[in-house]
Structure formats: structure tokens, C-alpha cells
Amino acid sequence: MDWQQLWTIVSLPDNVPIVLLLFVVPFYTWYGLKQAFANDRLIDQLEADPAMAKTHHRKTQPWKPGWAKEVHVWPFLLRIEFLAAIIVTVILMVWSITLNAPLEEPANPTLTMNPSKAPWYFLGLQEMLVYFDPWIAGVVMPSLIIVGLMVIPYIDANPLGNGYYTYKQRKFAIWTFIFGFIVLWVSMIVIGTLIRGPGWMWFWPGMTWDHNRLIFEVNQDLPDIVLTNWLGIKSPLLKSLFGATLIGLYSVGAWIGIHKLIVSTPLSRKIYARMSLLQYITMQIFMITMLALPVKIALRLLFRIKYVLVTPWFNV
Amino acid sequence: MADGNGKNGNPVTTGTPAAPPNGGNGKSKLATLIEESKVVKDKAVEELKALKQPEKTDVFKSILRVKHDETPRSRALGVLSNVFLHLHPAKINRDAVAYNYTWGMGGMTFYVYLTLVFTGTLLMFYYHPSKVVAFRDILYLEHDVPFGKLLRNMHRWGAHLMVIMIELHMFRVYLTGSYKKPREFNWVVGVLLLVLTLLLSFTGYLLPDDQLGFWAVTVGTNMARATPLLGHDGPFGAMLGMTPFNDVRFGLLGGSIVDSNALLRAYIWHCVAIPIIASAFMVVHFWRVRKDGGISGPAPVMLESEIKEPKKV
Numbered sequence: 001m002d003w004q005q006l007w008t009i010v011s012l013p014d015n016v017p018i019v020l021l022l023f024v025v026p027f028y029t030w031y032g033l034k035q036a037f038a039n040d041r042l043i044d045q046l047e048a049d050p051a052m053a054k055t056h057h058r059k060t061q062p063w064k065p066g067w068a069k070e071v072h073v074w075p076f077l078l079r080i081e082f083l084a085a086i087i088v089t090v091i092l093m094v095w096s097i098t099l100n101a102p103l104e105e106p107a108n109p110t111l112t113m114n115p116s117k118a119p120w121y122f123l124g125l126q127e128m129l130v131y132f133d134p135w136i137a138g139v140v141m142p143s144l145i146i147v148g149l150m151v152i153p154y155i156d157a158n159p160l161g162n163g164y165y166t167y168k169q170r171k172f173a174i175w176t177f178i179f180g181f182i183v184l185w186v187s188m189i190v191i192g193t194l195i196r197g198p199g200w201m202w203f204w205p206g207m208t209w210d211h212n213r214l215i216f217e218v219n220q221d222l223p224d225i226v227l228t229n230w231l232g233i234k235s236p237l238l239k240s241l242f243g244a245t246l247i248g249l250y251s252v253g254a255w256i257g258i259h260k261l262i263v264s265t266p267l268s269r270k271i272y273a274r275m276s277l278l279q280y281i282t283m284q285i286f287m288i289t290m291l292a293l294p295v296k297i298a299l300r301l302l303f304r305i306k307y308v309l310v311t312p313w314f315n316v
Numbered sequence: 317m318a319d320g321n322g323k324n325g326n327p328v329t330t331g332t333p334a335a336p337p338n339g340g341n342g343k344s345k346l347a348t349l350i351e352e353s354k355v356v357k358d359k360a361v362e363e364l365k366a367l368k369q370p371e372k373t374d375v376f377k378s379i380l381r382v383k384h385d386e387t388p389r390s391r392a393l394g395v396l397s398n399v400f401l402h403l404h405p406a407k408i409n410r411d412a413v414a415y416n417y418t419w420g421m422g423g424m425t426f427y428v429y430l431t432l433v434f435t436g437t438l439l440m441f442y443y444h445p446s447k448v449v450a451f452r453d454i455l456y457l458e459h460d461v462p463f464g465k466l467l468r469n470m471h472r473w474g475a476h477l478m479v480i481m482i483e484l485h486m487f488r489v490y491l492t493g494s495y496k497k498p499r500e501f502n503w504v505v506g507v508l509l510l511v512l513t514l515l516l517s518f519t520g521y522l523l524p525d526d527q528l529g530f531w532a533v534t535v536g537t538n539m540a541r542a543t544p545l546l547g548h549d550g551p552f553g554a555m556l557g558m559t560p561f562n563d564v565r566f567g568l569l570g571g572s573i574v575d576s577n578a579l580l581r582a583y584i585w586h587c588v589a590i591p592i593i594a595s596a597f598m599v600v601h602f603w604r605v606r607k608d609g610g611i612s613g614p615a616p617v618m619l620e621s622e623i624k625e626p627k628k629v
Contacts (some may be wrong), residue, residue, distance in 0.1 A: 014528075017476040028419065028484055032491040035416060043617050058616030061411040070407035072388065074395050077408050084420050085427050092431065092477065096469035103458070106451045107530035109573065116531035119521050121479050121514055126535065135550045138539025149507045152490075153500035159623055161493035163615030170493065177490045181483075267620055274626050314544075314551035 002208040009194055009205075013102045018120055018193040025186050029178070035060070036165035036174075043168060059164075114198045114211065123192025124185050130200065131296050133315055148286045155283045157274040160267075172261065172268060176287070184293060219306035221315075222246065222299070236312075243309030247316065250295065254288045403602050411614045417492070418611065421485035426598065428478045433591065435471040443523070445583035447576035450525040475517045482510050494612035502604040505597055512594040519586035525579060533582070534574050540565040 010019055038060045046053040057063040071077075104113075118126045128137035160169040167174055197203040198211045223239035233239075263269050272280075299305040309316040370376055371384035382393040392406035411417065442461055443453045457464035486506065489495055495503035518536060522529040540563075542550045547565060548558040560572040570577030605611070 017480060021480060024480065024484065028487060031416070031419070032488065036491065039617055043619060046617070047619055047621065053619060059411060059614055061414070061614060067410070069410060071410045071413065072391050073404045073406060073408050074391050074401075076413050077404065078395070078401065080413060080415075080420070081423055084424055088424050088427055088477075089431070092428070092470055092474055093466075095473045095477075096466055099469065099473070100465065101469045101472035102528055103454060103524055104527035107525050107527060107574075109530070111527070113527050113531040116535055118532050118535050119518060120476075121517065122536065125539075134539050134542035135544050135547070139543045139547075139550070146507060146511055149486075149510075150504045153495040153503045156496065157626075158493075159496070159626075160618050160620065162496040162618070163492060163494060163613030164617050165492055166617070169618075169620065173493075174491065177487075181487060181490075185483075270620075270623060 001206040003206070005208050006206050013099055014120065015193050016099060018190060021186060022190065025182065029182065032165055033167060036167040039164055039166050040168040043166065115196060115200055117192065117196075120189055120193055123196075124188035127188045127192040127196070128293070131293075131300050135314065136316070144286070144289060148290070151282055151286070155275075155279045155286075157276075157279060158271045159274075169267065171265075176290075180290060184290070217304060219300070219304050221307040221310050222305045223308075223310055225305070236310075240309065240311050243307070243311075243316070246308055250292070251288050254291050255284055258284060258287050258291075403606060405606065405610055409611060409614070412611045417614050419484060419488050421481050421488055425478055425481040425485055426602075428474050428481060429594075429598075432471060432474045432478065435467050435474065436587065438467055439471055440587060445523070445580050447525065447579055450523065450579060454524045454526070471520075475520060478513060479517060482513055486510065489612075492613055499604075499608045499612060502601060502608060505601045505604065509594060509597050509601060512590055512597065516586060516590045516594065519582040519590065522574070522579060522582040523586065530574055533578070537565050537568055537574065537578075540568055 009015060042058070042060055046056060046058065105111075117123060125137055125142060128141060131137070132141070156173060158170055158173065160166070161173075194205060195202055197207075197209040199213070201213060201215060203209060221239075221243075223242045227233040227239055227242055261268075262272050275283075296308075299308070307315040366372065377383065380394070381397050383390050384394075395401045395404050396406055439457070442457045442464065444450060454468070457468055459465075461467075489503065489506070518533075522533045541547045541560070543553070543564050544551045545553060545556055546558065546563060547553045548560050548563045550558075553563065560566065566572060568578075568581070569575075570581045
């Protein structure tokens with residue numbers, strides 16, 4: 001256990017936001033879900049008791065008849081805003097006094113930094129470079145993330161859960177976002193920051209960053225393994241077709257799996273019935289693409305597979 | 317000066333003549349003068365008393381346009397008729413002011429943006445976007461400019477804080493389903509703001525012209541060379557005649573390597589173009605929050621049994 005190495009990584013000024021993320025993301029996940037479960041209990045109560053549902057104010061917050069439903073912005077909101085501004089200023093000041101912004105040597109194109117890392121919020125994408133070619137990790141994926149985020153309101157056909165925390169009424173939606181945000185985005189950033197060392201190699205926390213470390217990995221393409229090694233087929237066309245077939249099979253399998261999830265509960269079947277065909281197809285495409293990431297990561301890490309589909313123009 | 321409607325807004329005796337000029341017989345000119353000055357003194361005392369309540373003065377009213385009294389109407393107008401506060405509604409959902417619903421992340425993001433504009437403007441006074449002096453400017457800023465180091469630190473950490481806060485803001489909006497009808501489009505605007513924020517942060521990364529920024533931007537823009545169709549290393553790029561000197565990466569960097577043109581481009585994007593674009597989107601974002609019915613909740617929970625049939629188009 002190399003504590004000094006661990007401290008060097010964690011205390012690197014630019015890594016402080018990630019250490020911060022390690023605390024705030026779990027905290028706010030807990031904070032939001034706690035309220036979601038509280039609301040779910042209320043929903044259960046109200047569903048069980050229609051008479052109560054008619055008279056109840058339907059919030060977990062306290063309420064008494066005669067209380068005004070709205071309060072004046074001045075002072076009740078503005079004082080909070082002013083207070084928040086002061087607190088943020090103080091935090092920023094203290095942070096800035098205690099920790100200096102990083103400044104390395106002058107830019108030198110002849111001296112490559114090792115590891116040379118993108119800013120922390122792009123490290124998820126840089127981590128994807130291990131598993132995908134740059135045109136996917138650097139161009140297609142960011143575009144899909146942006147477009148995928150934008151279409152969320154238009155493909156979410158669930159009318160429930162508008163303006164309050166709930167888990168029970170939006171299980172599929174909540175799991176999707178937690179998977180996308182926490183598993184794919186935040187944890188990849190954490191890996192890129194804290195785990196990846198020189199040569200973008202995997203160093204567990206506490207391992208010494210050995211700049212001379214070599215890992216002999218022979219990554220093979222899946223068509224090469226199956227067709228060439230096992231069956232002795234060498235035609236590039238057949239290999240490409242094989243890869244395309246595999247991707248097609250994955251897509252169909254994922255499609256069916258996601259569909260089964262979508263129609264797994266009575267509520268989700270109701271929502272499914274409300275979806276237009278376009279909404280459904282759009283959602284499926286984004287879900288299948290999103291699920292492809294962990295699949296490819298597993299293929300690479302467990303079976304040392306570089307590409308599934310090899311063509312003369314691009315590889316996946 | 318004083319407002320006649322105020323609590324003790326006793327009108328100052330401005331109109332009454334101090335001493336009738338014709339009644340001066342028998343008194344000396346000196347006595348008249350003393351008498352007149354007493355009146356002036358009384359007047360001054362009276363006006364000073366009124367100044368103890370500056371909010372009752374006409375000057376105050378001329379600035380804020382509304383009376384400062386304890387009526388709900390005045391309170392509402394104090395917010396609605398103020399250019400900085402008018403994006404707020406007059407009243408707000410009583411449960412929305414508790415921290416647990418919104419986490420305050422959206423508002424704090426905007427506040428951090430303001431501090432970034434402020435510190436960034438100050439930093440611009442000490443920085444030349446030129447390969448020769450950029451790095452030296454940072455050294456000068458860190459070691460010679462009063463509070464220069466603090467300024468740069470605040471700008472750097474503020475930028476990180478903004479990205480974290482935006483991500484948490486999106487997380488909250490998602491968990492509360494606030495992107496649902498009628499707020500769908502505002503979520504789209506929010507996603508664009510996220511992208512613009514990341515671009516702002518990324519362009520700023522290069523400006524110190526140190527190894528960190530140089531290699532981060534090199535790694536980042538190297539992805540652009542792999543853009544399908546438009547990058548010289550990307551799928552079908554070479555077929556379309558893309559070379560390192562005409563592809564999308566060349567356009568981003570103003571050259572085939574990260575050099576002085578890239579620095580200038582990053583500077584202009586960072587200090588002028590993106591802030592203007594982002595500000596425009598922020599205006600839309602905040603305006604839509606109001607127009608779409610204010611903050612989304614905490615709304616009364618809806619039950620599964622109450623789902624209505626969707627409207628057929």
C-alpha cells in the first residue's frame with residue numbers, strides 16, 4: 001500500500017472536485033431517494049384509502065387548514081437566495097485561499113505529459129477511448145449523450161411524478177438515469193481520475209505509479225478469434241458480416257430485454273400503451289446504445305477483445 | 317423631501333412664508349434675521365428627522381418606484397418592479413422554499429456564473445492571449461498582482477464548482493420529473509447550457525498555456541480529427557478529401573497543432589462568444605421557468621388510479 005502515491009493523487013488540486021463528487025453524488029442520491037420513498041409511502045396510503053385521497057393535501061410536508069399555500073418571495077425566498085450567495089462566496093473564498101489552482105511548466109509540444117488527461121468532466125469520454133475508437137468515444141458518444149438527454153422529456157410518456165420525488169411511479173426512468181449518470185458518467189470520471197495512471201494503465205488505489213510498467217495484453221478482434229482461429233476462415237467480407245451479425249443479434253436481444261422490462265409491471269404497461277411508435281423506437285435506440293457500453297467494456301476487460309465489427313472504413 | 321403618506325410623514329412647512337416683510341416695524345433688522353434663521357433651523361431639523369427614515373423619501377421612491385410599507389402589495393411590487401428581481405414571481409409555493417426540494421443548485425449555479433464573469437473580467441486585465449506572454453502573464457498574476465492568485469484560484473475552482481452544481485441540478489430536475497409537461501423545452505435549453513458550460517470550461521483550460529492545458533486540449537481536439545466525414549482520421553474522412561489542414565480540427569484550432577492561433581481562438585470563445593451565447597440561453601431558461609408555471613413543486617402527488625387518457629391529436 002503506497003499511501004504517499006494515494007495522497008499525491010487525491011490531493012492533486014485538479015482532483016479535488018472528483019473527491020468532492022465522491023461525497024456529494026452519494027449524498028444527494030440518498031437525499032433525493034429518501035424523499036422519493038417518503039412520497040411513495042404517502043402514495044400507498046392514498047391509493048389504499050380513496051376517502052383520504054380526496055381530502056389529503058398530498059404532500060409529505062406539514063399542512064394545516066388555513067395555512068396560505070403560497071408565501072411572499074420577499075422575504076421568504078430572497079433571504080434564502082442572499083444567504084446562499086453568501087455561503088457560496090465563503091466556500092469559494094476558503095477553497096481559493098487554501099488551495100492553489102494548478103500551473104504546470106510552460107506548454108511544450110516536445111514533452112508529452114504522462115498520463116495526459118483531459119479536464120475531469122471529460123474523463124468519462126477519455127476512459128471510453130480504451131474501449132472504442134476515437135470517432136465513437138470522442139464524437140459519436142458525446143453527440144448521442146447530448147441528443148439523448150434532450151429527447152428525454154419527449155419520450156417519457158409517464159404522466160406521474162411531475163413535480164415531486166417518487167421512486168415507485170417512475171422505476172424505469174429513475175434506474176435509467178442512475179445507470180447513465182452514476183454508473184456511466186460519474187464512475188467513469190472517478191476511474192479516469194483516481195485509477196488511471198501512466199500509459200493510461202489501471203492502478204488500484206494505493207498502487208505505485210510505475211512509469212516503466214508494461215502490460216502484455218494481446219487484444220484480438222472477435223471475428224479473428226471465432227472465424228480465423230477456430231474455423232480457419234480468412235475472408236474479410238465474411239468477418240465483417242460476422243461482426244455485423246453479432247451486433248444485430250445484440251441489438252435484437254437488448255431490444256427484447258428492454259421491452260420485457262418496459263412491460264414488466266401493470267403501471268409500466270399502462271405507460272407503454274401511451275407511447276407512440278416514434279417515442280418507443282427512439283427510446284429503444286438510445287437504451288440499446290447505452291447498454292452497449294458496459295457490454296463492450298466487459299468484452300474488453302474479461303476477454304481481451306478489441307473490435308467486434310471490422311470493416312475497411314471503421315471498426316466497432 | 318418627506319412623503320406625505322408615511323407613518324410620521326409630517327409635511328414640512330415649505331409653503332409658509334417665514335416672516336412677513338411688512339410686519340417688521342419696531343424690530344431691528346438683526347432681530348428679523350435671527351427670527352428668519354430660526355425658521356430655517358426648524359425646517360432643517362424637521363427635514364433631518366425625516367431622513368431618519370430614508371425609505372420614506374422621494375429619492376428612495378424615485379429609485380425603487382414603490383412605497384416601502386408593510387402591505388402585501390408593496391412587498392409584491394418590490395420584487396416585481398425591480399429589474400434584478402423581476403424574474404421572481406410575487407409569491408411562491410410555501411414548500412418550495414425548503415432546501416430539500418430544489419437543493420438550490422440552479423440558483424447557485426447562476427450565482428457562481430456571475431462570480432466567474434466578475435473574476436474573469438478582472439483576470440482579462442492582466443492577460444494577453446499571445447503565445448509569447450500568456451504563461452508569463454499567469455506567473456505575473458500569481459506573484460505580483462495584488463490578490464492575483466486568489467483571483468485565479470477563484471476562477472478555477474468556481475468553474476469546477478459550476479460543473480458539479482449543474483450536474484446536481486440536472487439530477488434533481490430528473491428525480492422530481494420536472495422536465496415533464498409543460499417544461500419539456502426548458503430541459504432542452506438546460507442541456508444546451510450544460511454543453512456551453514463544459515465548452516466554457518474547456519476553452520479556459522488552454523489559456524494559462526501550461527503543460528496541463530496544452531495536453532488536455534491536444535487530447536481533446538485530437539478526438540475531432542476522428543470525426544466521421546469531417547475529420548481526416550475519421551471514417552470516410554479521407555474519402556471526402558479531409559486532410560489535417562482542412563478538417564474540423566483545423567477549424568477548431570486555427571491550425572494543425574495547438575499553437576498561437578488555438579490560444580487566440582480559445583480566448584475569444586472563452587471570453588466573448590460562449591459567454592454571450594450562454595447568457596442568451598440563460599435568459600431563455602429563466603424566462604421559461606416563469607412562463608411554464610414557476611418552480612415545478614413540491615406538487616401534490618398524483619395517483620396511478622388518476623391517470624387520464626392521453627389526448628388524441
